[in-house]
Amino acid sequence: MSITALRLVLGDQLSFDLSALDGLDPVHDRVLLAEVADEANHVPHHPQKIAFIFSAMRHFAQALRERGVAVDYVALNDPANSGSLAGELARFAAKYRPADIHVTEAGDWRVEQALKSSGLPITWHADQRFLCSRAQFACWASGKKQLRMEFFYREMRRRAGLLLNLDGTPEGGVWNLDAEAYRQGRVALNAAEGFIRQLIGWREYVRGIYWLQMPDYARRNAFGNTRPLPEFYWTGRTRMNCMRQVIGQTLNHAYAHHIQRLMVTGNFALLAGIAPPALCDWYLAVYMDAFDWVELPNVLGMVLHADGGYLGSKPYCASGQYIKRMSDYCHGCAYKVGESTTDDACPFNALYWHFLMRHRERLQSNPRMTMIYRNLARMDESKREGVWQRGEALLERLDAGDAL
Ligand code: SF4
Numbered sequence: 001m002s003i004t005a006l007r008l009v010l011g012d013q014l015s016f017d018l019s020a021l022d023g024l025d026p027v028h029d030r031v032l033l034a035e036v037a038d039e040a041n042h043v044p045h046h047p048q049k050i051a052f053i054f055s056a057m058r059h060f061a062q063a064l065r066e067r068g069v070a071v072d073y074v075a076l077n078d079p080a081n082s083g084s085l086a087g088e089l090a091r092f093a094a095k096y097r098p099a100d101i102h103v104t105e106a107g108d109w110r111v112e113q114a115l116k117s118s119g120l121p122i123t124w125h126a127d128q129r130f131l132c133s134r135a136q137f138a139c140w141a142s143g144k145k146q147l148r149m150e151f152f153y154r155e156m157r158r159r160a161g162l163l164l165n166l167d168g169t170p171e172g173g174v175w176n177l178d179a180e181a182y183r184q185g186r187v188a189l190n191a192a193e194g195f196i197r198q199l200i201g202w203r204e205y206v207r208g209i210y211w212l213q214m215p216d217y218a219r220r221n222a223f224g225n226t227r228p229l230p231e232f233y234w235t236g237r238t239r240m241n242c243m244r245q246v247i248g249q250t251l252n253h254a255y256a257h258h259i260q261r262l263m264v265t266g267n268f269a270l271l272a273g274i275a276p277p278a279l280c281d282w283y284l285a286v287y288m289d290a291f292d293w294v295e296l297p298n299v300l301g302m303v304l305h306a307d308g309g310y311l312g313s314k315p316y317c318a319s320g321q322y323i324k325r326m327s328d329y330c331h332g333c334a335y336k337v338g339e340s341t342t343d344d345a346c347p348f349n350a351l352y353w354h355f356l357m358r359h360r361e362r363l364q365s366n367p368r369m370t371m372i373y374r375n376l377a378r379m380d381e382s383k384r385e386g387v388w389q390r391g392e393a394l395l396e397r398l399d400a401g402d403a404l
Pocket of ligand 1: 239240241242243319320321323324329330331333334335336337346347348
């Protein structure tokens, strides 16, 4: 049997407007969706994440059928399932001998490489769910010494014509209104600006960096960290209440708030010197909304500062005092957040200073770290020695498999 076109839709591409479906002929074309073991197992994904994605795929396949589209849907337990996307595409290409195979560029570098390595004559389509194509981002980045998100965002505002005065200046007089409550209305200008910045700035920038830098980006490790991920990230069994609560919530719901991810589990990994691939794989596995193009830059870049500064001009490191200010975790904790060197002192405190001391050479010239290093310099010598020793002891305990 031959058809006009075979169109592959991936699990994170469930949109009727997908570019791979442009010009779809419901009578002569076929759409392929496949649940494959390679994608379900390449990290130990949370069962809710797998159920969520497969469920969404099945609903989308059904919605296509209701529109009269011929769909091939391969279930995970189909005996003929080859276990990979490239294998399934090849199997159906052999079955239908289509004149064309259409695929929208993947979100995940690994997936796209696997499909490209299949040798199939795929017609690739840009992902139009993003405003800035990979080529446009590469063009913007070309020749620049620093790829600052703020300048990329201004370029995107100009290109999209959003919140601009007629003369091209930003509405409100400044580009970034994070710190101002500016104008009342249905939506305040700062709220609108912040939302737009997330969509056309941050989201597009993160994707642009990912595709510009992969695959080398995944190997970045600016601090040279090698420590394995502690076992308690998979169980929540630790005496640190903040970690226990956030990991427990994550394991139960496959979800945690951005600040819980960045300033609790991520902050601990940064301070403890966890190897970037181990932490990145953990985030990819446990969070329902984690997909490589967005998870990797956020964890490797923003959480671990392992990319050397694309996604943050300084590391998001913090002591237990920050967690105390932002949460009520410290009330129910076995550790004392006000202590740094005693046996029952909050581990975040000594690890915070230990992190700053062991990376002093790299970080102290950063203008955004000046105040922090000034505080360290002002610290009493005996206290400095005390937090260093406590930090050393905590890291040794982690290396011995102690869950703290
Ligand atoms: Fe977390 Fe430290 Fe507070 Fe305990 S005292 S909840 S370990 S920040």
